[in-house]
Amino acid sequence: MRGIIAAVVLLAASAGAVVGIAASSGGNPNARLDQVASSFANHPIRVRCRTSAVDPTFESAWGYVNTPVDQQTEAFIQQAACLGAAAIADDDPAQSDFMKAIGAAVLVHESFHLSRQPGVNSESITECRAFLHYDVVLLRLGASPEVVSRLMPLMIIIHYRLTTRTEWLSHHGGILGGLFGGTPSYYRPTCGMPDRYYPYTGRRQP
Ligand SMILES: [Zn+2]
Numbered sequence: 001m002r003g004i005i006a007a008v009v010l011l012a013a014s015a016g017a018v019v020g021i022a023a024s025s026g027g028n029p030n031a032r033l034d035q036v037a038s039s040f041a042n043h044p045i046r047v048r049c050r051t052s053a054v055d056p057t058f059e060s061a062w063g064y065v066n067t068p069v070d071q072q073t074e075a076f077i078q079q080a081a082c083l084g085a086a087a088i089a090d091d092d093p094a095q096s097d098f099m100k101a102i103g104a105a106v107l108v109h110e111s112f113h114l115s116r117q118p119g120v121n122s123e124s125i126t127e128c129r130a131f132l133h134y135d136v137v138l139l140r141l142g143a144s145p146e147v148v149s150r151l152m153p154l155m156i157i158i159h160y161r162l163t164t165r166t167e168w169l170s171h172h173g174g175i176l177g178g179l180f181g182g183t184p185s186y187y188r189p190t191c192g193m194p195d196r197y198y199p200y201t202g203r204r205q206p
Contacts, residue, residue: 040111049082075110089142101154128191152200
């Protein structure tokens with residue numbers, strides 16, 4: 001049985017049928033996603049976009065990579081998240097800001113799992129690395145400064161929601177802990193918010 005490092009747990013039920021990116025004409029529709037993932041992993045990565053109908057893993061995760069991570073060259077990402085990430089460059093209004101934010105957050109998270117540096121098996125280290133590059137991944141996906149300013153608050157919320165949720169489960173156990181037994185903790189106490197993010201939160205720097 002293959003090992004999987006689940007990336008970002010589903011925050012909401014995904015939309016039903018989604019038109020594949022592959023429906024667009026010409027070239028490799030995932031070329032930009034591949035390119036961005038490779039830039040964070042520091043070696044060539046292929047991004048595989050799939051629906052939960054094809055890959056049931058996506059009933060409970062937005063993305064994953066197989067293990068051992070240091071031998072992998074593919075990131076698997078839920079189709080809706082791929083569509084969101086791919087829509088950032090043109091700021092396509094057909095895709096929601098939520099899916100654009102999820103797509104960018106998942107893409108950078110999975111890419112760091114594949115980056116072959118110390119800690120790539122750790123969810124908390126990987127998620128922290130991703131969090132510290134949220135603005136970078138948006139720019140590499142082709143976001144304009146306006147789109148960065150619009151999506152960053154959502155991505156920051158997504159990060160804190162992910163990290164605090166699993167931390168709560170790991171501490172409180174019980175029925176939920178049983179259901180999610182083995183859910184890795186994404187919480188890293190030392191993972192502070194970069195100063196440059198404060199303008200996106202409406203708060204002054206401390
Ligand atoms: Zn992960």
